[in-house]
Amino acid sequence: MDTWNEAAAAARPAEGPLAGLRILELGHFVAAPFATRLLADLGADVVKIEPPGGDPVRQWGEQANGRSPWWSMHARNKRCIALDLKHPGARPVVLRLASGADALVENFRPGQLDKLGLSEAALREVRPGLVISRISGFGQDGPYRDRASFGVIGEAMGGLRYLTNHPPEETDLPPSRVGISIGDSIAGLYAAFGVMAALWQRDRSGGTPGPFTLDVALTEAMLSMMEGTLPEYGVFGTIREPQGSRIKTAAPTNAYPTRDGKWLLIAANSDPLFRRLARVIGRPELADDPDFSANPGRLRNVATLDAIIADWSRGFDAAEADRVLTEADIPSTLCFNAADIAADPQYLARGMVRELDDPQIGRVLHAGIVPHVPEAPGSIRWTGPAIGAHTDEILGEAGFAEAEIRSLREEGVVR
Amino acid sequence: MDTWNEAAAAARPAEGPLAGLRILELGHFVAAPFATRLLADLGADVVKIEPPGGDPVRQWGEQANGRSPWWSMHARNKRCIALDLKHPGARPVVLRLASGADALVENFRPGQLDKLGLSEAALREVRPGLVISRISGFGQDGPYRDRASFGVIGEAMGGLRYLTNHPPEETDLPPSRVGISIGDSIAGLYAAFGVMAALWQRDRSGGTPGPFTLDVALTEAMLSMMEGTLPEYGVFGTIREPQGSRIKTAAPTNAYPTRDGKWLLIAANSDPLFRRLARVIGRPELADDPDFSANPGRLRNVATLDAIIADWSRGFDAAEADRVLTEADIPSTLCFNAADIAADPQYLARGMVRELDDPQIGRVLHAGIVPHVPEAPGSIRWTGPAIGAHTDEILGEAGFAEAEIRSLREEGVVR
Known part of the structure; x- marks a missing residue:
């Protein structure tokens, strides 16, 4: 357990508009963890459940001391518990954690959590009104539900990739990626927005208690941003074509x-x-x-x-x-x-490029907190934690006795 | 005034997690109106204030009967009042509308609303705790605050444009746009998320009443999504380079x-x-x-x-x-x-491609509502309204007598 993390957390209590909000993340890769980063940046207490081997993003990109700078930013302000969901002893732990959460954010393949005994009904039995935000390639129902997906697939089916190209008379190269997994991040942003919309209704005075589920598909998150592409096709039958680096309607x-x-x-x-x-x-x-x-x-x-x-x-x-x-x-x-970006005066003046000390990789730059809330700007309280950094702390808060935690660890349920 | 719109609204009362939420939009072009479309899709009552000549997006893209299919989707589920903000009689009208709103979303150039007598202080004098979401090119402060901006500028400064290209050894063409104003839409999505975060805290039992302001910059919204780009530069000094249509770390x-x-x-x-x-x-x-x-x-x-x-x-x-x-x-x-997209079985099965009748342009296709909320899926209650379609209705609800409304119209304050 990283004591720096505890120290950092104790030294910098949550502030921001989401102080007091409790989020449980069952996420991996980009989409769900990005959603919870946004929530944690605004002050939510995010508990991330990850396998004992860690979220694969811990190994993505260049490594320093076996640690990914991307992870440093992707998991900042979160608390991490390492739990083997395939172990029969894991289910009661997840349910105990869910019983204290306001919302759960996950991006397993549709049906996977049901197989682990963590259906929406099971989760809401221990926590009525739990907001559940699910991110998947194609959504939780429909003919493609079970198809394999990746971010690039969602971007292509959403219509973005087709347009990210020069006109055919200028190049025969394929349409370009945008260099980041933008479909995953946009889906994560929609999930974070949906969580707050559902929680506002549930928690406001006189609101509807729900339950509310957010069913976010990568494809649909992309499609939602395609402006006039679909309406213009519907009315005129015209297909929007790639314009390269120009804009079709105005010059230069x-x-x-x-x-x-x-x-x-x-x-x-x-x-x-x-x-x-x-x-x-x-x-x-x-x-x-x-x-x-x-x-x-x-x-x-x-x-x-x-x-x-x-x-x-x-x-x-x-x-x-x-x-x-x-x-x-x-x-x-x-x-x-x-x-x-790192040298830009505006970013620096607005705290949007921040230099931090990560205890394992040293000096690292992070993007700041978006949206900026002048009255409650929040903070980067700590960088992405080590695997299981908060296992004991989280289990302790959830009411597990020290002996129980020891036995969960010995049985390989937690790390 | 379009009676179809009233009829449609009466026939389809708001549902969805944001039913009961009242939003005032002082927006134009893409970013702020996109934020409020998302809020309206989930059930919020969005009142859009636009100039008597209308939001320029009404004329963007191909036109049918002088009407833009993009507008049909961009302004759906909103109510529109036409108001000349430069007229001295407009300020009290805006303040009256703000007094009944939960949040205001705007994307004027920083300082513009202050010049019109609509500072944050003035707005919160009539409505304490009003959440104010401001979208701009570079943010509400800092050395670039007053610089002219466009969506393409925000995308380029956020780091997206640099990466949206083939490697220099494969082409000498410039980096491509993604074909849509994605920086504007992402900023709008962050604004909508921020509004709900602020409102959750304000309205929940025991929450902090605020006030909360969301200061969203296009550049920063983009930068926030750039994954490991900045952290990797900070630790190793390496600059992420364009990869074209491949992914650097995996093949094929x-x-x-x-x-x-x-x-x-x-x-x-x-x-x-x-x-x-x-x-x-x-x-x-x-x-x-x-x-x-x-x-x-x-x-x-x-x-x-x-x-x-x-x-x-x-x-x-x-x-x-x-x-x-x-x-x-x-x-x-x-x-x-x-x-x-229009023919895809998954989109059709999930209601993500919807055929609607727009009274002025006929059959039109819209993207569905994202995120999908199975328990309260909401609906497209009406398509983008005509200029001033709801002027009388909105003023009436705000307590203006018929004679007052007539005189506001005669003086050219409203249309």
Whole structure:
């Protein structure tokens, strides 16, 4: 057991709008643990149940001392208990923990928890009104319920992957990933939102006690964000097609190459913005040229226009071009990588890049707490704990005697 | 005033976990209206204040009878009042509406509402404990507070755009957009989550009455989802680089071309999955070949491996290949476009693609309600209303007499 963790927790009691909320996580990988990170960041007491071998994310990405920096952020502010759910002795432990929880968040394959004796009915027998948030690839019912899934599948079926590409006349490369498991994280965000919606109704004065279940599918979380894609198809039969780095309806907005080999985003897609841009790039006459003065002309001649802007941008380093554009109040930015993020004055001023000491990996940077609540900003009370760091503490709080805990450990139920 | 809307509302009273919640929206474009769509979908009574000319999204995308199908979905289940915020008579109207609201969601430029006399203090004078959710490009303070922003800027500064690209050795095209304003929608989702977190604390028995403000920045909402990008940079100094359509740590997972010119996603990146895939593509020996049998070998030889799989996939239409892979329990899917989504049996079975009648544009498809709440699934009570559709109704409920409403209209305060 990591005493640093206890010390850190004792030193920094929960604050934030979710102080007083108790969440039980039966999650792994990205989606459910991301949902509970958001809840823990706002002050909830999150108890994460994981197998004795640990959540696989503990081994994801680069490792320092056998420990993943990603884990440091993914599991921050949570308490971890290691429990072998396949052991017959685990069920009563989970039920005891559930009996004190406001909500449970899980992302097992549909039906798995039922097989372990942890059906919704069983959980609500010990805790009536327990909010249960389930995240899965395709949802808890329907013909695909039992199909294998991954984040990339959800993103592709939700419609995102199809659109994340250059038009076929510009490339024969496949559509790109966005570089992160965005479908998992968006599903997790919907799950966290749903948990709070259900709890508001359950706990407000005069509210409906529920029970409420949140059935979040990765595919559906993605689809929900697809704007006019589906309505426009329904009315006109038109299929939204990939637009690459441009926007179909307005120009110029694109990423332009710079002298130092970076990509500079410029969004000057209104008449006043374009007039300013034309001046900045030394081509003021374009703002009065009928081919470019208004948006329809700029869209018609977008390839020519982008080439003109790229001719200009290639003459500057990205930082210099960005400074010139910002001074002219034209929306622009370098496409930020990790180093750009870490050095950005706005992120630093807002506490959105934070330097922390992780007892096992040392100095580490985390993203800050979103959404920012000025009246109760919360804190990163500790970084991702070791396996079983809070097993004894959690079991003790749940009323297990020391001898019982010892025997659970000897039997291999907990670690 | 559209009587259909009143009739629809009367016929379908709110249900869902947010029944009884009253939200005031001072939003436009994507982020704030997306947040309130999610709240309205779960049953909240959302009153949207928009200028007499209407929210610009009413004109975005393709139009039918001067009406945007996107709007039909974006503003569904909301009530709309048209109010000229620049008119001196508007302030008391907003304050009257705020006095009956639980939360306000807005995405004006920071400082704009203060200039209109609608500061947080003024709003909370009429409604103590009002939850205020503010969405902006960079946040309500810090050195970039007043900089112009767009969704694409937030995505680029959050780190998403940099990663949404093929490696430089494969293309010199710029990083791609994902085809939707995903930064706006993710910020909206964080705002909706934050509103419910704040309201839970305010309204629960024994909770803290607040006030709570949610200060959501597009950039920060994106950064919050970037997984190990920042922690890994902090510990090792390594910068996550674009990986195109592959995943850096596992193979094979990619989008492969098919005979009918589509992209088929296959994620067979574990040893058992790869063994099955090798059999399906008629190359069972690969599963025992030291170059491919385990993940490190497959990663080393990923270009060769992807070429072998593509040779197979090019021999089939996408639907056929997908069927064969699914039968072998290998995660795969066509990259869905709008038509694929609309026809998908799982979406249809789960009510996630719904056909509705919009009184002005006719038959339209909407994405369903996410998260799905089986015990209180809610409904799409009506599609996006016309400008000012509920002006009289809302003012009447707020205690304005008919003569007052008439005079507000004559003075051009409301429409």
